[in-house]
Amino acid sequence: MSSLDEQREMRRTVAEFLDRQADPARLRTLPPPADGFDGELWRRAVVELGVGALVVPESAGGLGLTFADGALVLTEFSRRLVPGPLLDTMVATAFLSQVDTPSGAALLRRTALEGLSFAIATEEVAGAVGTGRVTETGAWQLSGRKRSVVHGAEVDVLLVTARVDGVPAVFAVDGAAPGVSRIPRAGLDHTRRYAEVVLDGAPADLVDGPGPGRLLDLMWVALAVDSVAAARQCLEQTVAYLKVRQQFGRPIGSFQAIKHRCADMAVTLAGAEATAQYAVQAAQGGGEELSVVAPLAKSVCADAFMVVAAEAVQLHGGIGFTFEHEAHLYLKHAKANQQLHGSGAQLRREVGRLAGI
Amino acid sequence: MSSLDEQREMRRTVAEFLDRQADPARLRTLPPPADGFDGELWRRAVVELGVGALVVPESAGGLGLTFADGALVLTEFSRRLVPGPLLDTMVATAFLSQVDTPSGAALLRRTALEGLSFAIATEEVAGAVGTGRVTETGAWQLSGRKRSVVHGAEVDVLLVTARVDGVPAVFAVDGAAPGVSRIPRAGLDHTRRYAEVVLDGAPADLVDGPGPGRLLDLMWVALAVDSVAAARQCLEQTVAYLKVRQQFGRPIGSFQAIKHRCADMAVTLAGAEATAQYAVQAAQGGGEELSVVAPLAKSVCADAFMVVAAEAVQLHGGIGFTFEHEAHLYLKHAKANQQLHGSGAQLRREVGRLAGI
């Protein structure tokens, strides 16, 4: 499943499915609490397309896509702002595929079989909160608190970063396990729900391997992909609007000041898209370069998305400021992408540090 | 000399003098080493207009203008980028007017009588370099090194900040005194010359009073005035060019993208001009507020000038990139204004500190 034809076929299948099932109008009219998490759509996408197991190896029953091919599927979801756990699930399963513990393998098999969904709980840029300790029976227990966990109350499994003797590690926690409290909270961003997750001696599996750094790298790359996909859609929609909408007797898009701003957005986005693509290749390759490219890509792409989404609201004028129009969904999603798992300024400092500056 | 009519009269007299004597074409064709310092023009301005003693009190034989009225005269020089020591001389004499040592009073009288010119040598944001010590005869001697002193080799007197037992103080040093070496250096900015000043036991007069902090405050305010005056001229010249210059069969200034950039410049400059004006009033009032307003004004106004000057080069297209056209003079002067006596980032941190942020 890596030839160009197969890629295109998979992408087309997903696009057609989403065009049928995830019409933006439908998503905008989902009543609370269905807004922010379309569980029904996710279930269908898992059953019909197997999207939960995109990058789960074929040996574990998954589709065995490369990370790059998985990113193409993610792109189709992201540009429609489909509210669901695909991004975190893809990151989690890509990470677990690089782990060789029995518990990691078991999670992958269950993902392929049962359609497990995941949320990644890190909160800090490159660190970890909470503590892990080994009980007398040799099992791990976690205690601590994670805030702003995306879809944290809805998913099946949480991948949690925690410190063991001061060293950060990754654990898998069953969301329904005792000792796990998940307090759902509405998001500023209508396309995501959040949870505060409180762990109080919650049973956990150590799924370490490449470590929390790699988990964050994959998350950053996925957020970069999500950002440019949504930004591209947002820009295209805005340009389409500017072509038809008239003011002062001419299409707004014929005013040179508007054109130049659109051109600047296109240039910014082109650079971000190339960066996301490069980061996806780096994530797939798994080389050393990823540790610089991943935070770089996340900050560049989320910032580009924010620029495009903010300009989209402005260029739509009054209508872009309404709840009915979708422009605000992109604005809020973009701001969340900037904030989640480390701000742009934090990630840039991380890049500078790695670059020896 | 403070009524509105007298202000206007003085300003008009100066403008007419400069229109006759300081035609920009003449200034641009001054051969080296006259470029960067028009000594002949300065001599005439001193003799005919008394500009060396603008803010020297009438009791010391000066014109006794307020700092605000002096700033109006400076504005006329600045918008024409007249290369000479007016700015530093005005700052120095305003500072000396607040000093009540005999040596300070003597300097003011000599300025009114002989037309002394000054350069301010500080180099650091709010600090001082060099050291002062008292000789056995009770006189002060300075040793140390100052770089990038504006017109440092051409002026009569240097006001130098130096440390005495670790405490910064201001000294006056006769430029021709033994122990003073002045190494002239051409500037990036054609409207200023620079010198490296080496003091090796140079005789000096302590002219402290309000202290080096106040000297810097006055310098910052004067640079703010210089910046907005030059920026206004630069913007007006650019707008005039855009009205006549045709491209694609229309005046460039009719293209909306260009218009909007000019509008943004006008807004930036309007804020900077108001800031400079407020700072001038604060400098005249001499209250506590000056210590915040002065660095704020310098950074805001120099940055606004740089924005306008850079846009002017760009909007002039190829011609703005030539040596013949004056656009580059503004660009280089603007960059110097940003750098002299503390960068924008340094001054903003100073403002933040004073604001308790």
Next chain:
Amino acid sequence: MDAPHAAVDETFRAEIRAWLARGLTGEFAPLIGAGGPGREHELIDLRAAWERTLGAAGWIGIGWPVAAGGRGASLAQQVIFHEEYARAGAPGRLGHMGEQLLGPTLLAFGTAEQQKRFLPGILSGTELWCQGYSEPGAGSDLAGVRTRAERSGDGYVLNGQKVWTSLAHVADWCFVLARTDPGAERHHGLSYLLVPMRQTGVQVRPIVQITGTSEFNEVFFDDARTGSENLVGGEGAGWRVAMGTLGFERGVSTLGQQIGFERELNTVIDTARANGSLQDPDIHSRIVQAWIGLKVMRYTAVRTLASSADGVPGLEASISKLQWANWHRDLGELAIDVAGPEGLVAVGGAYELSDAQTLFLFSRSDTIYGGSNEVQRNIIAERLLGLPR
């Protein structure tokens, strides 16, 4: 170094300050901090009562001539009023459209009868107004107005739609820009009409905005009627009358507005200090920039006030609008960035937002409504700089 205030002005300041301190207690205590941009939906009834209280105490229209029922207060005193009003956290004014826009318009263009009929209701806070300018499909392009007003008997019948009409749901009257000459184009053939809101021909529909709340409305005129005595400035003079309004405010409320901005900025600084983000050099630098930007706006306002005699108020208004709209939008983004990941989560279940979140979202309207940034730039480029169309 403050806006120039004489001793008499300080007496005035003490008077309004004391009055507000007394006034904002008891039943009116909940009004502190209520209303204003992004909060216009709050405590409507109480704020209406507050308007009447303000009016009864003579605090509405203080800058109007004494003969017209005002106090003839100086510019300096008007500034002081707005400063103290903001400092006290007094509520967003329901009556500001009448006081700031319609009143001055009637004083300049209205007949004696119109002044007699409408000024007292404004001054007493008993009649509230809204502005009927913007239309769907026209946006910031006022000359694109399509709402028609046709002569019918001794009055006009209006048909059309307005948008972005703040407070339309509470207003008694609307000042409407409508096309009375259907054959004329652009800014010709427009008239300025005063239209009663409480009639069957007028429907108000709230617009749900980016914050999930409603503050702007759509107003539908469907055979709405008004009398010919409610035409201001004569038929076809609508453009001149509406444009004349632009210069009225002369920036007297600007310094008061900035006190509100300062309060918002201080909250951002407090949050940044509390959650540690002030240590982030990027956040620190942006906060200092915001602090400096606010000062620059203050100095600009002080200068505008001092020179308003020879300034061009409309152009100064465009410069001021761009300045504050961009500053406030940037502050909104700074506020949400300071809040960090915590700022991604709503305060309450049903999209109840924190102050930082509301600021981030609502400030996006600042650069759009009341003449978008793009329109302001056109005005500055063409009218101030004289660049060709």
Next chain:
Amino acid sequence: MDAPHAAVDETFRAEIRAWLARGLTGEFAPLIGAGGPGREHELIDLRAAWERTLGAAGWIGIGWPVAAGGRGASLAQQVIFHEEYARAGAPGRLGHMGEQLLGPTLLAFGTAEQQKRFLPGILSGTELWCQGYSEPGAGSDLAGVRTRAERSGDGYVLNGQKVWTSLAHVADWCFVLARTDPGAERHHGLSYLLVPMRQTGVQVRPIVQITGTSEFNEVFFDDARTGSENLVGGEGAGWRVAMGTLGFERGVSTLGQQIGFERELNTVIDTARANGSLQDPDIHSRIVQAWIGLKVMRYTAVRTLASSADGVPGLEASISKLQWANWHRDLGELAIDVAGPEGLVAVGGAYELSDAQTLFLFSRSDTIYGGSNEVQRNIIAERLLGLPR
């Protein structure tokens, strides 16, 4: 994760690297770092000799078909050539107008005779070319060309003026866009003519630029002549031929250009570290941003190369131009800010500038020449995004 290179490419890389290491010694050693933007005035004679040496070794036109005298090198190999050329600090090419622009134009639009006459001179480095497009009063508006070429006997007589013509003073020939049909407007009636520079009808005047040095020229045609055999693509086809040239480069030199940028950025970082300004959070942040920006350009170039088969080269060129011109201008400002007050003082007496000063000043031309930022934005908005004119 590099641009995709096969093993055969690495052999190629070793070959050019070794050749350059040998070549840039002895008489050619002073050429290291010479020439290029902002330095085109340096060591002209030695660089001309270097061109002939390059040509003799078969390093000019490596991407051209073997039948045309090239090596038929792959895109990847062309990239490698440019990378290694930049890495070695080899001098700015005097022959790049011929190799990169005229050669491909003749391959696409020239007659067999024209190819036979002109390609060997380019490939051997013995005939140098300059570009006669821009004119005073037209700037970036190529369709505004006014230079006239009139039929006269068996050739054309040219009258008019070109500007911003790099290397005109060393070129043997100029490819000129001239108006052959004086009645036609805009991009109609233009022709693409090859004109010998060494004739009395051609005068070259250097333009002294912001740096005090000269690199661009004005070229005056005053009854200059060329033969009708030097018309490319037929009379009136000038626009099509000139526009066709835009897409030729396909970004093969971009990665090489970025190696030069990286060297400049590293110098800035070294200076910042040495003078302590790297400790300034503002400078630090700008340096990291510049480092990231360079990476983004690199990723963009890698992507463009990988997809150049289906990409639209002209549009990718516009995106790339805006990207690097703005990045480089910002780097120039960063360099001078890092230099601090010391950067205000010239290195030598007669306006001899430091590297940082030259970078600051010369990079101001990047956003102007070769299609200004404004023109690139028009192209992207209209041709890529399809926004209406």
